Amino acid sequence: MTAGTGTLQRKVAIVGAAETDALGKLPHMSRLALNAQAARKALEDAGLSFRDVDGIFSSVADPNELSEYFGIVPRYVDGTSVGGCSYIIHVRHAVAAIAAGYCSVALIVHGESGRSWIDMDRPGNPASPTGQFEAPFGASGAPTLFSIPVLRHFHQYGTTKQQMSHVPAATREWALLNPKAIMHKAGPITPEDVMASRMVCYPFNLLDCCLVADGGGALVLVGADRARDCRRKPVYVLGTGEAAAHRQVGMMRDFTMSDSSTLSGRLAFAEAGLGPADIRHLMFYDAFSFTPMMFLEDLGYCGRGESGPFVAETRKDATGRTIYKTGPGGALPMNTNGGGLSYCHTGRYGMFALLEAVYQLRGEAGARQIPGLDVSLVHGPGRHFAAAGTLILANR
């Protein structure tokens, strides 16, 4: 592959990856228990133990909560907490920390009791900018806040609900191929089903919205030299990006694009020495149907304002089945685990997008495996298009 600008290219690899045993409604597990199970499974996957971990990266749980829970004293901690992309950013930070020698075994761990809400904080400081300038107007909760930019995009570019409804339909097709997906057995949906589902917050109907679940996941990263001796096929970090812009969605500079995603994506492509045309497997965090559409534009997979017609492109296969552009058999496989829309969404989904890229690059994705895949792009927003993280991963 081409050389990029990054001196840290392929210096660090992901050698352990796992989800919790179950995803969904888990009222018997607390937030910290979910973190612990995910961490233990990822370390087992890597052939390492908690005693080997000397760097902890976490977001829903504080690194010091976890060092206490695990009974270890890591020499590097990172609690970057900027919403759902935090774990994507943690990978970037872990690459830098391992390259600098500040830690050698980085554990990035997510666990969230997003549905059962066991040991979770309620937001709501009334003196914060959000508490003063959003909450008093009945603007709280992801469906209400993530929907704010959408109608501006519709107005400016003529994007339609019918086009947007193709995203949940395409993503469901992937979930039908993933036994771990919460909607694995729920059957296919059409764009018309999406538009006919219950109205939540116009322009979002219920099927435009991600699932709400309990669960967790974790990754283990080591230096490339050490990775060659691990039991799993290493997944190398080729390029990374991150950025942060506003905090309140109402403060977006331009509601039709994310400044942080645009910058983060550009950094990752430059570091990897690759462009959009070189990467044909996308894990674009889908909190809502519209969310990945924004990233298709921000990261250059289509032009500004063109994501509506882009995602709505379909064809029929020989049996008459609809093939979506981003679904199985489509030209641009996206969110191949079934996404936040049909696989699992705990609140800070970024970890799950990462895990799917790792499974795909290891060739472990079963019925949904993309044949011959060698490079994957993971991108996610923090909060509501506020922060962003990007990773380009490769299996050689």
Next chain:
Amino acid sequence: MTGNPAPAAAYKGPLPRATPETQPFWDGAKAHKLMLPWCEDCGQAHFYPRALCPHCHSVRLAWRQASGRGKVHTFVINHKAARGFEDKVPYVIAVIELEEGPRMMSNLVMDETPTPENVHVEMPVAVVFDDVTPEVTLPKFRPVR
């Protein structure tokens, strides 16, 4: 809000708590004035109120009353009530672009039930003041015909 003020004890929505740099905005709202901080160096208004100008980072700021006129920049029609908004669904949350430039989030006050047909991006609006409790007034916006 004119016309149908709710009894103070009945209001269940989240209330803002002012900080020193936002106090004049909330005091202004209580007096039914939409106040904005203006930068005395670059001449631009900003929102939300900060202790420095986000455009040029000057700390020479002064409060002035805004016209109260603006346009709907983007909006949603929320059917899933936030806590305290159970009796208000469906309600419009809109980002209003004020005539002076800054944008702020607020609600649209409408006589009819909001629908995708009667609310539009770029719709002209004007401020109204909703005295939700004896202490707190929320600036909201009404479509201008």
